[in-house]
Amino acid sequence: MATLLACSTFALAQAAAPDAALAARGARLFSGQTRLANGGAACISCHAAAGGGLSSEGGHLAVGLGSAWTQIGPAGIQAMIATPPFAPMAAAYGEHPLTAAETGAILAFLQRSAQQPRPAGALQRQGSMLLGGGVGALLVLLVLQLAWRRRKTLSTKHSIYARQSRQG
Numbered sequence: 431m432a433t434l435l436a437c438s439t440f441a442l443a444q445a446a447a448p449d450a451a452l453a454a455r456g457a458r459l460f461s462g463q464t465r466l467a468n469g470g471a472a473c474i475s476c477h478a479a480a481g482g483g484l485s486s487e488g489g490h491l492a493v494g495l496g497s498a499w500t501q502i503g504p505a506g507i508q509a510m511i512a513t514p515p516f517a518p519m520a521a522a523y524g525e526h527p528l529t530a531a532e533t534g535a536i537l538a539f540l541q542r543s544a545q546q547p548r549p550a551g552a553l554q555r556q557g558s559m560l561l562g563g564g565v566g567a568l569l570v571l572l573v574l575q576l577a578w579r580r581r582k583t584l585s586t587k588h589s590i591y592a593r594q595s596r597q598g
């Protein structure tokens with residue numbers, strides 16, 4: 431009984447995880463390392479997909495596809511690739527469709543992408559940008575404060591009056 435349970439758990443895990451080699455192939459297609467057979471543009475020129483074996487984040491013209499698998503599912507992604515409803519994507523793939531094998535590999539890659547947490551690097555970069563912005567704003571305030579310190583605190587009349595009374 432226990433073996434049966436272990437076996438079925440194993441089978442489930444197998445079904446849930448994409449084929450590693452296929453996902454790796456998908457990552458290369460996504461990132462343009464492997465050219466698409468019909469000459470279409472690599473997804474990464476418009477989409478980001480952190481994780482899943484990609485080191486760079488990718489383009490920002492369109493939404494990131496890191497969680498496309500969980501959001502629109504394999505059928506949704508497949509439809510987007512086969513009949514893209516968005517003009518930039520239709521222009522990219524209308525005359526350069528992906529092959530079924532390429533679509534399968536990219537699907538496996540996006541599945542793996544969705545199952546991996548965002549790499550620490552991406553979050554870190556966001557954090558340092560926030561920090562940089564904060565420090566920058568503080569510096570500007572400091573410089574303004576220093577410049578402002580030399581402002582006149584007494585009236586112009588006061589200095590004339592002081593000079594006059596010293597002379598007199």
Ligand code: HEC
Nearest residue numbers: 471472473475476491492493498507510516518519522536
């Ligand atoms: C020329 C730019 C471009 C390229 C190349 C491109 N896409 Fe897109 N894609 C878009 C645009 C624009 C949208 C519209 C969604 C949005 O508002 O960002 C989109 C939407 C999608 C969506 C729907 C996302 C969602 O959550 O609604 C999927 C899935 C998708 N693309 C997959 C791909 C895949 C896979 C590739 C590579 C085979 C690819 N795209 C290549 C521009 C592009």
